[in-house]
Amino acid sequence: MPEMEGAVTPGAGGDVAREETPQLIAAGKVAGTPVYDREGARLGTIEDLMLDKQSGRVAYAVMSFGGFLGIGERVHPLPWSVLRYDTSLGGYVVDLDRDRLEGAPAYGPGDAPDWTSRDWGRSVDDYWGARSIWGAPGSS
């Protein structure tokens, strides 16, 4: 599953052991981490993580295209399993290009995602080819 190995922020200064070790990483450190495509082109930034309350697992990384979340900017939830951490880039890599990312399920500030609909959650997981956390279609 998630490869978050070695997300060290260069030059961020002390307290590294508070924020990250080989086994643990602070959620607050993941937010702000860049996301790249396979060729190393920067696609955007992780803004927040959505946790699955039942399992206590990270379900989705919420990603924005433009660095920091601006007014009206749409964000994309990526299933956590599609992100791979690349220590040389210092960020996460997703195996797809910008066009495909732009077509992925997204939502904006005045356009809340319907996470309460399992169908919407499933559409996210389906788009990314990730194992769904929402159970089989028809189960509600």
Add this chain to the structure above:
Amino acid sequence: MPEMEGAVTPGAGGDVAREETPQLIAAGKVAGTPVYDREGARLGTIEDLMLDKQSGRVAYAVMSFGGFLGIGERVHPLPWSVLRYDTSLGGYVVDLDRDRLEGAPAYGPGDAPDWTSRDWGRSVDDYWGARSIWGAPGSS
């Protein structure tokens, strides 16, 4: 460390469905959530979450006593499994009193936790009676 720029501020204009649903909650929303004892007395605030990279699970909630993290303030890592969310309080409840919390493993800004030592992690889990993520003693 990267700030949580994208974290939507609770109360800053709704968007509840972005931050929390019956199944999901944003990591940025957990930070800042109050922690109470069984009697409903406020013990402190969750400052951040430590994620287990291997499993993708939340391992510890890092809690401070005094509202927001002040200079020199020590923080306490609580195994995620000891926290129970109480909807009527709007915060997490832990089944112990302040004295016991004050005696729990903690660390301060100039006093990084030795998360790289499995013994330290085990001491946290032992203190709280939580199932350890660190494996059996002797396994390194």
